[in-house]
Amino acid sequence: MNIYKNIKFNKKEGIKMSHLLTRACPICHGHKGTILKNIQMCHLEGSPLPTTYPVVSCETCGFTFADVEATQQVYNEYYTNYNIHSEDSAVKDFQFRSGFENMYELMKNYISLNAKILDVGCGNGDFLRYLQKKGYNHLYGLDPSSEAITRLIKHGGVQGG
Numbered sequence: 001m002n003i004y005k006n007i008k009f010n011k012k013e014g015i016k017m018s019h020l021l022t023r024a025c026p027i028c029h030g031h032k033g034t035i036l037k038n039i040q041m042c043h044l045e046g047s048p049l050p051t052t053y054p055v056v057s058c059e060t061c062g063f064t065f066a067d068v069e070a071t072q073q074v075y076n077e078y079y080t081n082y083n084i085h086s087e088d089s090a091v092k093d094f095q096f097r098s099g100f101e102n103m104y105e106l107m108k109n110y111i112s113l114n115a116k117i118l119d120v121g122c123g124n125g126d127f128l129r130y131l132q133k134k135g136y137n138h139l140y141g142l143d144p145s146s147e148a149i150t151r152l153i154k155h156g157g158v159q160g161g
């Protein structure tokens, strides 16, 4: 059963297209997905990560994930040398802030300040620190990049692993 069948798709972006996945679904190892949104990223010159990738829903199990082919080594290199997401980054253009605000506006009426929040794939934990400033105090981050988790823990107030 695809639990995402009731999602309203944005027709302007031409989404809800069947897509042969770049990487197999991490849950069921399926190879076909539906594109929910195409993401455009802005990276520093030389970054090893792609500038575009689709967010997909697996057609077999419904799991939603970024269909991007990048190894853990590539992510580690990115978080070490090309990161623009953290507060200690050389780049201070936080284009992500409006996205944080949008997510916060969606969740604030449903998730109490005492809720335990786990951000899976948290990167440097910028969204968690944003939530901390909004008053949430049980925040946890999980990311495969040890560099990202080191930065997350360095800032304090959020637990990471």
Ligand SMILES: [Zn+2]
Pocket (backbone or CB within 6 Å): 025, 026, 027, 028, 029, 030, 058, 059, 060, 061, 062, 063
């Ligand atoms: Zn799947």
